[in-house]
Amino acid sequence: MPTKVLQLTASIANLRRLAIIRLILIFALIAGLIYIDPGHSPARFDTAHLSILAFMALVNMLTYWRLQQPWPVTDVEYFFQLLVDIGSFTWLLYFSGGASNPFVSYYLVPLTISAAVLPWRFTWVVAGLSLSAYTLLLFFYQPLPFLQPAMDHSQHNNALNAHIVGMWISFALSTGLITYFVVKMANALRQQEISQAANRENELRDEQILAVATLAAGTAHELGTPLATMTVLVEELQQEYQQQHLTEDLSLLNTQLSSCKKILQNLVTTAEAHNHGQRQCLIFVEYMQRLLDHWQVLRPDANYHFSASEVCQTLTLEVDNTLDQAITNLLNNAADAKPDNVEVTIDGNENELIVMIQDYGEGIAPEIAEQLGKPFISTKGKGLGLGLFLSHATISRYHGSITLRSHKDGGTLATVILPVNPPPSL
Numbered sequence: 266m267p268t269k270v271l272q273l274t275a276s277i278a279n280l281r282r283l284a285i286i287r288l289i290l291i292f293a294l295i296a297g298l299i300y301i302d303p304g305h306s307p308a309r310f311d312t313a314h315l316s317i318l319a320f321m322a323l324v325n326m327l328t329y330w331r332l333q334q335p336w337p338v339t340d341v342e343y344f345f346q347l348l349v350d351i352g353s354f355t356w357l358l359y360f361s362g363g364a365s366n367p368f369v370s371y372y373l374v375p376l377t378i379s380a381a382v383l384p385w386r387f388t389w390v391v392a393g394l395s396l397s398a399y400t401l402l403l404f405f406y407q408p409l410p411f412l413q414p415a416m417d418h419s420q421h422n423n424a425l426n427a428h429i430v431g432m433w434i435s436f437a438l439s440t441g442l443i444t445y446f447v448v449k450m451a452n453a454l455r456q457q458e459i460s461q462a463a464n465r466e467n468e469l470r471d472e473q474i475l476a477v478a479t480l481a482a483g484t485a486h487e488l489g490t491p492l493a494t495m496t497v498l499v500e501e502l503q504q505e506y507q508q509q510h511l512t513e514d515l516s517l518l519n520t521q522l523s524s525c526k527k528i529l530q531n532l533v534t535t536a537e538a539h540n541h542g543q544r545q546c547l548i549f550v551e552y553m554q555r556l557l558d559h560w561q562v563l564r565p566d567a568n569y570h571f572s573a574s575e576v577c578q579t580l581t582l583e584v585d586n587t588l589d590q591a592i593t594n595l596l597n598n599a600a601d602a603k604p605d606n607v608e609v610t611i612d613g614n615e616n617e618l619i620v621m622i623q624d625y626g627e628g629i630a631p632e633i634a635e636q637l638g639k640p641f642i643s644t645k646g647k648g649l650g651l652g653l654f655l656s657h658a659t660i661s662r663y664h665g666s667i668t669l670r671s672h673k674d675g676g677t678l679a680t681v682i683l684p685v686n687p688p689p690s691l
Contacts, residue, residue, distance in 0.1 A: 363406025
């Protein structure tokens with residue numbers, strides 16, 4: 266029987282590390298209590314210390330139990346874990362000399378963890394709470410003579426010692442620097458990791474597209490001869506048989522063969538135009554209407570309804586034939602699901618165009634939805650899954666996006682978002 270390997274996400278691994286840090290703190294505090302001579306502190310302080318440490322230990326046990334559960338660790342949950350540490354530690358310091366306790370610098374640990382792991386808004390809250398707690402501990406605390414720094418005899422017993430004030434200033438400065446610079450550096454590292462992951466994904470996708478393109482070129486060359494032969498045979502059959510029902514079928518077959526020939530010719534033309542960066546700037550609504558008219562010839566069994574909002578009637582977009590194929594693939598998927606009613610809607614603004622293609626088929630199973638767009642993943646038994654993969658690749662080249670989701674009225678809604686003014690790298 267194969268061994269099941271638990272794959273820890275980064276958030277779960279970080280929560281596990283936080284639990285380990287909390288455990289180390291608990292043992293360190295226990296060691297500190299053992300070191301301090303009990304004669305220096307009233308017995309009630311020992312009870313308070315032990316109660317807070319017991320609470321922290323309980324929280325840690327619950328955290329380890331939570332780590333065994335399947336649900337993911339969110340930023341909010343991690344944030345509250347840090348708040349529990351700050352609150353428990355603050356109460357512990359209140360009974361242990363307040364800001365004069367050398368452990369007070371531990372406030373920087375949850376702050377640094379938050380800066381490295383959590384979004385900046387959570388880190389600013391942690392910084393504010395830590396600095397506020399430190400400041401309150403300057404004035405409100407149960408003193409421990411063992412920890413009180415030496416003071417001049419002229420100073421009042423409750424006056425702030427210059428050493429304590431200096432520690433507070435140092436902490437405030439460290440808090441500001443960590444909150445600002447560490448957050449910036451952590452965000453820069455995260456963005457770099459995201460960029461590297463996206464580049465690796467793009468390289469893999471380009472390799473897959475190159476493999477498909479190579480196969481397509483060879484297949485196009487091989488299809489030329491049988492298509493020419495079938496065209497000649499259909500023309501001869503049209504001349505030989507004049508029956509009404511045969512004439513219509515043969516005419517449709519001849520139209521389909523002509524479309525196949527044009528597709529193969531466009532394959533070469535598109536490749537040449539792409540190499541030279543040739544694109545046309547067209548009014549997008551008119552472009553979509555021509556594309557739908559051409560698609561109707563290829564799919565005479567499909568019925569569609571086309572509408573466009575007033576806002577996007579004059580919007581233009583630079584297009585080439587690869588965009589034709591990307592949208593046509595989505596239209597074919599909708600017609601394959603249910604050809605009786607395919608709704609095509611265009612909306613947008615001066616920044617982006619939105620194409621929505623709605624079918625009323627069976628929809629997308631949740632376990633397949635996340636995989637769609639990868640090669641050889643298809644919801645159709647007869648499909649290879651390449652159409653949607655190539656559509657994703659093309660729309661990505663236009664700096665756009667494709668999303669597919671089950672619609673509340675049934676079927677699948679495919680949404681294509683295309684920027685009107687994409688970056689020059691297109």
